[in-house]
Amino acid sequence: RVMDKDLNRKKVVLVEQKRTSRWLANELGRDERNVSKWCTNKVQSTLEAMFAIAKVLNVPVQDLLTNEFN
Numbered sequence: 001r002v003m004d005k006d007l008n009r010k011k012v013v014l015v016e017q018k019r020t021s022r023w024l025a026n027e028l029g030r031d032e033r034n035v036s037k038w039c040t041n042k043v044q045s046t047l048e049a050m051f052a053i054a055k056v057l058n059v060p061v062q063d064l065l066t067n068e069f070n
Contacts, residue, residue: 007041007044007065007066008038008041008044008045008050008064008065008066009063009064009065009066010024010038010039010045010053010064011039011040013057013059013063013064014039014057017057019057021035021036021038021039022035024039024053024056024057027056028049028052028053028056030049038053050064050065
């Protein structure tokens with residue numbers, strides 16, 4: 001099932017940039033718990049939030065998504 005897969009790479013990109021989900025939450029003005037859930041794939045962020053995250057991290061939004069749906 002698709003929902004059982006990790007759909008995003010937010011945490012990977014944060015680690016690559018030596019950032020934390022706490023930092024990301026502060027930058028976005030969002031609740032730290034929600035951002036943490038997004039980063040661990042427990043909950044998927046909205047499309048609007050994905051674009052905001054990409055902007056804050058200065059990466060294309062595609063870099064935040066996985067292409068592994070097998």
